[in-house]
Amino acid sequence: MADIKRNIYHIKKEIYEIQNAIINGESYETILDSYEEYSKSMIDYIKLKDKTSFKLFFNMLKEDLETGATEESIRKEYMLHIGVNKQLIIYILDKIFNNNLWAFESMFYYKKIYEDKERMSFKFDLSGSWIKNILERIFKLDIIENFFRKIQLVIMPQILKSQMNKSGGVIINNKILKMHPYDKRKEFAERFSHKIREIIK
Numbered sequence: 681m682a683d684i685k686r687n688i689y690h691i692k693k694e695i696y697e698i699q700n701a702i703i704n705g706e707s708y709e710t711i712l713d714s715y716e717e718y719s720k721s722m723i724d725y726i727k728l729k730d731k732t733s734f735k736l737f738f739n740m741l742k743e744d745l746e747t748g749a750t751e752e753s754i755r756k757e758y759m760l761h762i763g764v765n766k767q768l769i770i771y772i773l774d775k776i777f778n779n780n781l782w783a784f785e786s787m788f789y790y791k792k793i794y795e796d797k798e799r800m801s802f803k804f805d806l807s808g809s810w811i812k813n814i815l816e817r818i819f820k821l822d823i824i825e826n827f828f829r830k831i832q833l834v835i836m837p838q839i840l841k842s843q844m845n846k847s848g849g850v851i852i853n854n855k856i857l858k859m860h861p862y863d864k865r866k867e868f869a870e871r872f873s874h875k876i877r878e879i880i881k
Contacts, residue, residue: 684745687776692738695726702727717771725765741776751777 694715701711702723711723744754751773758769833841833852839861843850849860 684776685742688738688742691772691775692734695734696731698723698726699731719767722765722768722771725768 698711698715698718701714708720708723712718712720741754741758744757749757755773758764758773759766761769836844840850840859843861844852849858849862851858
């Protein structure tokens with residue numbers, strides 16, 4: 681049963697990948713090149729269904745298996761379902777019940793993951809290194825942020841420099857960054873009040 685559950689996981693993942701390829705606008709030719717065991721009619725059927733439909737299908741299949749249904753009874757029953765693509769049903773059931781179909785794929789798949797993980801850990805593992813210590817100190821002391829802050833202050837327009845932290849329009853500190861040399865809020869408030877007074881006269 682463990683092998684069958686593993687096979688159900690693989691075939692479900694495969695169908696979801698095809699659905700994602702369809703959503704991303706990949707052509708039939710590209711999808712069929714990547715999934716050579718599928719036909720155009722199988723792809724068309726997958727295109728018509730959403731992930732929820734296949735999720736319900738596989739849940740029903742797992743439930744049937746857990747309640748003692750045999751391979752023979754499942755093949756007979758599922759081929760009688762109305763509106764299904766029989767070619768796809770046969771393909772799915774063949775994949776599920778024939779454990780050998782996944783054997784080599786699984787072996788190389790997990791081998792690749794292990795090798796990739798080993799390469800990544802070798803490449804990026806900086807624990808205990810002097811590089812890690814230097815980077816931690818740089819970011820902890822905000823050296824980079826302070827460096828760019830000084831550059832920004834140097835190239836800042838003179839009008840902003842002259843009003844910096846002297847008016848409500850230009851405020852520059854570590855918590856607030858506000859650069860409005862021409863603060864017209866008071867003017868707009870007065871014009872608004874004047875308009876209201878005119879309306880209610």
